[in-house]
Structures are given as C-alpha cells and as structure tokens.
Amino acid sequence: MNKYDLIIIGAGPSGIFAAMEAKKRKPDARIIVFEKGRSIHKRVCPMRTTNRCAGCDPCNITTGFAGAGAFSDGKLSLDSDVGGELATYIGEEATRDLIEYVDGIYLEYGADTMIHGVQNPEAIDRLRKKALRSNLKLVDCPVRHMGTEKGYEIYRAIQEDLERAGIEFSFLNPVKELLIEDGTVRGVIADQEYYSDLVIAGIGREGSEWFAAMCKDRIDTLVGTVDIGVRVETNALITKEMTDLLYEGKLIYYTPTFDDKIRTFCTNPNGWVSAEYYRDGLAVANGHAYKDQGKKSDNTNFALLVSMNFTEPFNTPIEYGQHIAKLANMLAGGKLLVQRYEDFKRGRRTTESRLARNKIIPTMKDAVPGDLSLVLPYRIMTDIDEMIQALEGVSAGIISAGTLLYGVEVKFYSNRVKVDDTFQTNIKNLYVMGDGVGITRGLMQASCNGVHVARQLFPETSPPS
Numbered sequence: 001m002n003k004y005d006l007i008i009i010g011a012g013p014s015g016i017f018a019a020m021e022a023k024k025r026k027p028d029a030r031i032i033v034f035e036k037g038r039s040i041h042k043r044v045c046p047m048r049t050t051n052r053c054a055g056c057d058p059c060n061i062t063t064g065f066a067g068a069g070a071f072s073d074g075k076l077s078l079d080s081d082v083g084g085e086l087a088t089y090i091g092e093e094a095t096r097d098l099i100e101y102v103d104g105i106y107l108e109y110g111a112d113t114m115i116h117g118v119q120n121p122e123a124i125d126r127l128r129k130k131a132l133r134s135n136l137k138l139v140d141c142p143v144r145h146m147g148t149e150k151g152y153e154i155y156r157a158i159q160e161d162l163e164r165a166g167i168e169f170s171f172l173n174p175v176k177e178l179l180i181e182d183g184t185v186r187g188v189i190a191d192q193e194y195y196s197d198l199v200i201a202g203i204g205r206e207g208s209e210w211f212a213a214m215c216k217d218r219i220d221t222l223v224g225t226v227d228i229g230v231r232v233e234t235n236a237l238i239t240k241e242m243t244d245l246l247y248e249g250k251l252i253y254y255t256p257t258f259d260d261k262i263r264t265f266c267t268n269p270n271g272w273v274s275a276e277y278y279r280d281g282l283a284v285a286n287g288h289a290y291k292d293q294g295k296k297s298d299n300t301n302f303a304l305l306v307s308m309n310f311t312e313p314f315n316t317p318i319e320y321g322q323h324i325a326k327l328a329n330m331l332a333g334g335k336l337l338v339q340r341y342e343d344f345k346r347g348r349r350t351t352e353s354r355l356a357r358n359k360i361i362p363t364m365k366d367a368v369p370g371d372l373s374l375v376l377p378y379r380i381m382t383d384i385d386e387m388i389q390a391l392e393g394v395s396a397g398i399i400s401a402g403t404l405l406y407g408v409e410v411k412f413y414s415n416r417v418k419v420d421d422t423f424q425t426n427i428k429n430l431y432v433m434g435d436g437v438g439i440t441r442g443l444m445q446a447s448c449n450g451v452h453v454a455r456q457l458f459p460e461t462s463p464p465s
Contacts, residue, residue: 004030006457007188007196009175011035012067013443014434015202016158017102017450019167025458031167034190036174036206037063040156047274053335053366058172059277061286062206065169066155068276069204069435069443072288073268074151075248076106076444078115079141082250083442084435086449089421098448103144106447109154112291116143116247123245127394131251134393139250147291174207178214178430185430198429198457202450203436205412206278209318211436220418220426224438226317227305227411228324228380229262230372231285232388233404235360236270236300238397243269243300251394255386258379262387265303265411270296273364273406275336284325285336285409297363303409306383321410327375328408332368337408339372341388342401344381347373359402372407413438422456423449431457 006022008015011033019031036058037043043064046054062068077083080095087095107113117124117140124140131138146154163169170190177189178199187195203211215221242249248267255262271289278284287301310317328337340358343350349371355362373381384405392399416438423431423439433439433449440446 002192002194004032004194004196005198006031007194007199008033008202009188009200010067010202010204010207010434010436011065011169012202012204012434013069013446014440014450015200016066016155016162017447018200018202018433018454019162019450020105020158021451021454022458023162023165023167025454025461029458032170032194033167034170034173034175034188035063035065037065037171039169039171040065040152040159043152053275053277053283055277055281061274062204062276062278065159065171066151067204067446068206069446072274072286073148073266073271074146074154074443075266076103076111076144076146077141077442078103078144078444082139082141084440084445084449085438086440086445086452089419089423089439090452094452095448098451099444102444102447102451106144106146106154109157110150111144111146111154112150114144116145117245117249118142120245127242127245127249130394134390135253136390136394137252139252140246141248141250143247145247145291148288149295150291174210180218180427180430183426184428198431200431200433200453201437202434205435208412208436209279212318215417218427219430222416222418223310223315224317224413224416226308226321226413227265228308228321228376229303229305229409230384231273231287231301231303231406231409232398233273233299233301233360233362233406234398234400236298238400239267239269239300239395242395243267251391253387253390255383257382257386260379260383261307262383263305263307265305267300267302269300270298271301271363272297273301273362273367275364278412281329281334282322282325283329283334283336285406299360299363301363304384304387305409305411306380318412321412324375324377325408325410328372331370331374336364336367336406337370337372337375338362338364338367339370339405339407340401341399341403341405344372344405345385358404359400360404362404364406367406372405375407411441412436423453
C-alpha cells in the first residue's frame with residue numbers, strides 16, 4: 001500500500017520548502033512530492049539559446065522542480081508587503097521572521113549577498129518624488145537577485161539534498177484527483193492511488209485550472225483575481241535610474257478613466273522576453289535576466305498588469321484570462337504578438353517592415369508583429385496606455401515610438417481558497433499554499449508559505465526513530 005506521512009502536490013518553491021521543513025522536524029517522515037514537470041536536471045529550455053520555442057510538453061518554463069518563477073529570473077522580495085498576502089493570514093511579524101529564515105537558506109545555497117534597493121535612500125526618495133508627481137505609488141522592496149542561471153544551480157543543489165534526505169519525487173506524474181471521504185482527504189490519484197492523512201496542494205499558476213476543478217462543489221472558495229496585460233520592452237538606458245537603484249521597483253497606478261489598478265511586475269534589467277506555455281499550448285508573455293554580464297541584452301522588460309476582479313454570478317476568472325490569451329495566440333499562429341507603442345497608439349498593426357526599422361530590437365525573435373487592439377478589451381487597452389504615459393514621468397523616453405508591447409501576459413490564480421490560519425481548507429487535513437491558489441505571488445512568499453504550513457503539521461521537532 002502506498003502510504004505516506006505527507007503528500008505534497010507540486011515541486012515549486014512552496015512544495016520544496018514544505019518538504020524541507022517537514023523533514024527537518026520529522027526526519028523519519030515518509031514524504032512524496034508529485035510534479036507535473038521534470039527534475040531540475042532535465043529542465044532545459046531550447047528557446048533560451050535559439051529564441052524560438054521547441055514545444056516541449058510539458059513546458060520546461062512553467063513546470064518542473066522549482067516552478068515557473070524560480071526558473072525565469074529568481075528574484076527574492078525581502079519585504080512582507082510584496083509578493084503575496086501571507087501577512088494577512090499570519091501577521092506582519094511572523095511573515096518577516098519567515099522571510100529572514102528562508103532568505104538564510106537561500107544564502108546557504110549560494111544566493112548573491114547583494115541586496116538591491118537599500119544603498120542610496122536619498123536617490124530613492126528623489127525617485128519616489130517623481131512617481132508621486134505622476135500619481136504613481138513606488139514600492140521600493142529590497143530584492144535579492146539570483147539570476148536565471150544561478151537560480152538553476154541553487155535549486156539543483158536543493159533537489160539533490162532533499163533526495164539524499166529521503167524525500168521522494170515523482171516527476172512527470174501530475175495528480176489527477178483528490179481522494180476525499182466524509183469531508184476528509186485520504187490521498188491522491190496520480191499514476192495510481194497514494195494515501196496519506198496529510199495532503200498539501202502547493203500548485204503554481206500552471207496548476208490553478210486543475211485545482212479550480214478540484215474545488216468545484218467540494219472546497220470553499222472566493223472568486224479570485226486575474227491579472228491581464230502586456231510585457232513592455234524598452235532600451236535599458238530608459239529605465240536605468242530605476243533599475244540601478246532598486247533593480248525591480250514596483251509602481252502602482254489607478255487609471256483616470258476607469259479607476260482600475262495597474263502595476264509593474266517582474267522587471268528584468270538587460271533581460272530577455274520569453275514565453276510560457278500552458279495546457280493545450282497556450283502561450284503567454286514573460287521575461288527573465290541572467291547574472292552573467294556576457295548574457296545580458298541591451299533592453300529591459302517588465303509587465304504591466306491590470307487586476308481584474310469579478311462579482312457574482314461570474315466565477316471563472318481563469319477561463320476569462322485564457323480566452324484573451326487564446327485570441328492573441330490565434331492571430332500569431334500559436335506564438336506571442338508584438339506591437340510598437342506608436343502603432344498601439346494609432347490603432348494600426350505593426351508590420352514586419354516597421355519592426356525591422358525599429359530602434360529597439362526585440363529580444364524575442366519569434367514574436368509575430370500584430371495588433372493588440374484585436375485582442376485586448378478597450379478598457380484594458382486604455383489602462384495600459386494611461387499607465388505608460390504616467391511612467392514617462394519616472395522613466396523619460398518610455399513613450400517613444402519604438403517601445404515594444406508583447407501580448408498577452410496573464411497571471412492565472414485559482415479562485416482563492418478559504419482557509420484558516422494554518423492554511424487548512426474546509427476539507428479536513430487538506431492544506432493549500434502558493435501562487436496557484438492566490439495566496440502568494442512570488443518566490444519568497446511561496447517559500448515562506450511552505451515553511452509555515454510544514455510547521456503547523458509538525459509543530460515539534462522529533463528525533464529519528
């Protein structure tokens with residue numbers, strides 16, 4: 001009988017750190033982690049060298065050990081207000097303590113000791129003043145940047161240590177169903193049935209649709225948010241003041257026409273635009289950056305995301321985001337669209353010839369020139385344009401004709417699951433954590449979420465038997 005002390009669904013940061021902490025506290029615990037994607041040793045994306053997607057199934061960017069965010073850019077946000085809602089569940093002090101603890105583990109595995117955003121407070125205040133003049137809120141979170149290639153090394157070492165500690169990983173073996181009897185979880189079905197009195201779902205955004213289906217009529221949820229927008233690419237000189245000071249400064253804006261919240265997200269100085277591929281080949285925009293100077297581009301990219309919140313009777317935000325992304329994929333033959341800002345403003349399609357003479361050379365070579373107005377709703381188009389104009393007050397030149405917009409970027413979250421302060425659902429012994437269930441939005445808080453849940457399940461450290 002496949003009986004375990006703990007089953008974890010998903011080998012992203014929350015699942016990794018839950019397994020690590022649980023094993024520390026109960027060394028003889030039998031733990032298995034199920035993951036849709038591959039081992040870190042086999043997570044190789046050909047597009048990183050060819051700039052063209054090879055169609056790996058499942059996608060090596062969105063699935064596999066360490067999850068999607070960890071394999072893109074590896075930024076650790078060291079502020080309890082950034083990267084998720086953990087503090088609303090467990091409090092600011094507990095969240096800060098977890099961040100310090102988890103950050104120490106990343107440092108032990110070789111994360112860069114450099115922290116961006118703390119060196120020059122006077123210059124940051126001047127930048128904040130610029131933002132205020134444009135009605136933008138600057139969130140200057142300290143950031144530790146691991147980098148795409150260094151993040152890979154760190155997570156490879158973590159996986160190997162966890163395997164040496166006796167934690168089982170079942171790769172390319174996604175969980176298909178939860179085994180629930182009389183309101184209590186009993187295990188999961190993957191390639192076969194596996195049993196445990198404790199199950200944690202640490203799914204990322206890749207697993208949000210699957211988990212939404214698991215929740216239907218069984219697990220209590222609230223209608224979630226979907227973030228929809230574009231990835232902006234400009235010359236790195238345009239954003240140099242911001243990125244030199246903060247690496248990733250986050251700017252929040254409420255648009256004048258619709259009063260919608262829109263924010264910058266996942267800034268990659270001298271980085272590369274990339275694509276994430278989800279179920280059925282759905283392509284959405286993303287970005288990453290290397291630590292190695294020899295692998296840096298001339299451009300900086302970042303996301304502009306409009307937060308879409310829905311009310312009853314609508315309760316399928318994931319499908320809404322997928323629908324918009326599918327429209328873009330349809331027009332681009334299964335790839336991403338790219339449009340120059342001048343064409344975006346004028347309501348015309350970017351053509352191959354216009355893109356060829358553009359001053360900003362796209363880092364994503366197989367993006368298809370097109371027209372985002374055929375994809376994005378008018379409201380979101382207006383929000384994006386108003387945000388870009390506001391950003392001009394902080395990063396002069398961002399409204400230049402050649403700024404590139406890739407579409408679309410969508411962040412999928414399951415409807416937010418109702419949980420208690422241990423992150424247990426209404427199903428007894430079923431716990432949730434991470435980005436896919438709308439609790440976190442980044443590596444650090446997802447990792448902290450995993451530690452916290454493991455500590456609730458194994459409150460006292462026990463010696464091995």
